[in-house]
Amino acid sequence: MDKIVKENKMLSPYFMFFLMHSTQTGVGVLKFQSHIIKGAGHDAWLSVLIFGLTLHIVFFMMLYILKNSNSRDIISFHQEVFGKVLGGTLNIIMSCYFLMASLYALHIYIDILQIWVFDGIASWEFSLLFSLLIYYIVSGGFRVVTAIAFWGVVIPSLLLLSLIYLTYFVDTSYIFPLFQHSVKDYILSAKEAAPIFLGFETLLVFFPFIKNSEKASKWGHLSIFYTTVLYTIISVFTLMFFTQGKLEYLTWPTLTMIKIIQFPFLERFEFIFIFTWLLVVLPVICIYLWSAIRSIKMTFPIAKPTYLLIGLLAVFHVVNSELIGMQFSELFSKMIGVSGLIFLFCYIPLLFLLAVLRRRFKK
Numbered sequence: 001m002d003k004i005v006k007e008n009k010m011l012s013p014y015f016m017f018f019l020m021h022s023t024q025t026g027v028g029v030l031k032f033q034s035h036i037i038k039g040a041g042h043d044a045w046l047s048v049l050i051f052g053l054t055l056h057i058v059f060f061m062m063l064y065i066l067k068n069s070n071s072r073d074i075i076s077f078h079q080e081v082f083g084k085v086l087g088g089t090l091n092i093i094m095s096c097y098f099l100m101a102s103l104y105a106l107h108i109y110i111d112i113l114q115i116w117v118f119d120g121i122a123s124w125e126f127s128l129l130f131s132l133l134i135y136y137i138v139s140g141g142f143r144v145v146t147a148i149a150f151w152g153v154v155i156p157s158l159l160l161l162s163l164i165y166l167t168y169f170v171d172t173s174y175i176f177p178l179f180q181h182s183v184k185d186y187i188l189s190a191k192e193a194a195p196i197f198l199g200f201e202t203l204l205v206f207f208p209f210i211k212n213s214e215k216a217s218k219w220g221h222l223s224i225f226y227t228t229v230l231y232t233i234i235s236v237f238t239l240m241f242f243t244q245g246k247l248e249y250l251t252w253p254t255l256t257m258i259k260i261i262q263f264p265f266l267e268r269f270e271f272i273f274i275f276t277w278l279l280v281v282l283p284v285i286c287i288y289l290w291s292a293i294r295s296i297k298m299t300f301p302i303a304k305p306t307y308l309l310i311g312l313l314a315v316f317h318v319v320n321s322e323l324i325g326m327q328f329s330e331l332f333s334k335m336i337g338v339s340g341l342i343f344l345f346c347y348i349p350l351l352f353l354l355a356v357l358r359r360r361f362k363k
Contacts, residue, residue, distance in 0.1 A: 005208045005209050009141070009142065009143065009209065010209055010210065010211045011142075011143070011146055011209055011210055011211065012211060013210060013211060013212050013213075013215045013216035013219055014219050015146055015149075015150070015210070015219075016203070016210050016216045016219045016220050016223065017153075017219040017220070017222055017223045017226075018146070018149045018150045018152075018153045018223075019146060019149050019202075019203075019206065019283075019287065020199070020200040020203060020219075020220055020223040020224070020227075021153055021223040021226060021227055022149035022150075022152045022153050022199075022280070022283035022284065022287070023149075023198075023199025023200055023202055023283060023284050023287050023288070024196070024197055024198070024199040024200055024223075024224075024227045025153075025156075025227065025230070025280055025284075026105050026108075026199070026280060026281055026284035027105060027108040027109055027112065027277075027281060027284075028195055028196035029196065029231075029234065029254060029280070030112070030252050030253075030254040030255055030277070031251060031252050031253065031254070032192075032193060032195070032196045032231075033234070033235060033238040033239070033242075033247060033250075033253040033254070034247055034248055034249075034250050034251065034253055035192040035193075036048060036189045036192045036193045036235065037189070037239075037244055037247055037248060038188060038189065038192055038248075039181070039184070039185040039186065039187070039188025039189035039190075039191075039192065040181045040185045040186050040188070040189040041180075041181060041185070041244055042174060042175050042176075042180075042239050042244060043175075043178060043179065043180060043181050043185075043186070043189075044189040044193075044235060044239065045175070045232055045235035045236045045239060046178070046179075046186065047186045047187075047189035047190040047193055048189075048190075048193045048228070048231050048232050048235050049228060049232045050186070050190065051190040051193050051194065051197065052197060052224065052225075052227065052228025052229075052231065052232070053228060055197060055200070055224050055228070055344075056221055056224055056225075058344050058345070058348055059200070059203075059220055059221065059224055061348050061349060061351075061352035062201070062203060062204060062348060063213075063217055063220070064352055064355055064356075065077060065204070065348070065351050065352055065355045066203075066204065066207050066213075067213070068355045068358065068359055071208060072207050072208045072213065073204060073205055073206075073207055073208050073298075074094070074204035074205065074351070075091050075205065075294070075295055075298045075299065076298075077351070077355070078090045078091050079091075079299075081351075081354055081358065088299045088300075091295050091296075091298070091299040092295075092296065092299060094295055094343075095291075095292040095293075095295040095296050095299075096292075097339050097340075097343060098202065098205075098288045098289070098291045098292035098295070099288070099289070099292045099312065100332075100335065100336060100339070101198065101199070101284075101288045101336055101340075102284070102285050102286075102288035102289040102292065102316075103315075103316050103319060103320075103332075104332050104333065104336050105281055105284040105285045105288070106127070106130060106134075106281070106285050106316060106320060107319070107320055107329065107332065108329065109130075109277075109278070109281045110123055110126045110127060110130070110320055111329060112252070112255075112274060112277075113126060113274070114126075115252075116252075116255060116270065116271075116274055117271060117274060117275075122321075123320050123321055124317070124320070124321035126320070127316065127317045127320035127321055128317060130285075131313045131316060131317050133282070134282070134285055134286060134289065134313060135309060135310070135313055137282065137286050138286050138289055138290050138293070138309055139306060139309060142206065142209055142290060145283070145286045145287060145290050148279075148282055148283050148286060149283040149286075149287065151279055152279045152280050152282060152283040153283075155276065155279055156276055156277065156279055156280045159273055159276060159277075160230075162258060162261055162269070162273070163233070163234075163237055165261050166237060166241060166257055166260075166261075169241060169260065170237065170240035170241050171240055171241075172240055174239055174240050174241075174242075174243065174244075175236065175239050175240055191337075191341070193231070194337055194340060194341050194344075195333065195336060195337040195340060196231060197227065197228075197231075198336070198337075198340040198344075199284060199287075199288070200220075200223070200224065201340075201343060201344065201348075202287050202288060202291040203220065205291040205294055205295060206287070206290075206291065206294075234254065237257070238253050238254070238257065241257055242256075242257075255270055255273070255274070258270045258273050289309075289312065292312070293305050293308050293309055293312070296308060
């Protein structure tokens with residue numbers, strides 16, 4: 001975790017697509033539909049589409065901030081603009097946000113396993129098993145984390161073919177007529193959809209590991225666009241599959257849809273779906289955790305990454321073993337959602353404005 005990234009540790013530009021997309025497709029894919037209908041109802045998929053497209057503007061701001069930093073990351077930018085003390089404080093706050101997001105992804109996946117598959121196994125057993133796996137991946141370095149992100153995009157993408165099976169059960173009349181809600185309703189649905197798009201902000205930390213940053217920007221925009229299209233398609237399918245009255249009471253709409261898929265040789269297809277989804281959740285956990293550790297290490301050079309990783313995983317294990325329950329999960333989810341919105345739509349524009357002013361004063 002040196003300040004200057006060595007050439008042999010850097011990645012080709014196209015890997016940014018997998019790194020960004022993998023952090024945006026975690027456990028939120030399985031449950032976001034019941035939340036987004038709170039505002040725009042059957043038009044909620046329009047809010048998802050519009051919100052995803054606005055992220056291209058946020059991504060452009062991020063790239064501008066990074067390209068105006070000496071080390072091409074937000075960690076150095078904080079210290080260059082705000083000074084060592086205040087900049088270091090902001091780095092630690094950002095690290096706490098990354099850690100919360102990583103912990104939440106692990107917590108929710110364990111919750112899914114207990115509800116849908118192994119209801120008799122305690123949380124601490126899952127937590128211990130996954131902690132060992134996460135340690136192995138993160139301690140291997142960023143290239144190993146990137147490899148997990150690559151397979152976490154490629155392999156689960158095959159599961160999207162299951163949507164073809166669901167076309168026999170949808171009713172297109174459920175999403176018509178269009179544009180029947182107020183602007184306030186669309187904004188409310190967009191706010192509820194925000195958490196599923198979080199994750200690509202880790203770019204602010206791992207960007208120095210990408211070669212030819214000028215060419216990498218197109219892969220970032222492609223990643224955001226692909227994620228937006230994916231969530232829009234899933235939203236449309238769900239809204240055509242369930243009535244709004246039923247959808248608002250479902251906790252895991254995606255898994256409920258997948259549950260009806262049956263084959264002569266496989267009756268519980270959702271089990272395959274859930275187990276394979278581990279490849280989707282692991283990149284989210286590992287990239288967030290790696291970003292938090294790098295931020296702390298760059299702020300306090302005396303901190304050893306290995307010890308930090310062990311200590312943080314120990315905290316993860318305790319939280320997942322003791323703090324369980326629906327109320328804790330809902331509170332955790334709201335904290336992540338609000339923090340992510342503030343980070344993307346308040347803090348990033350502020351840093352962008354400072355970067356513009358800083359560049360002009362330099363000239």
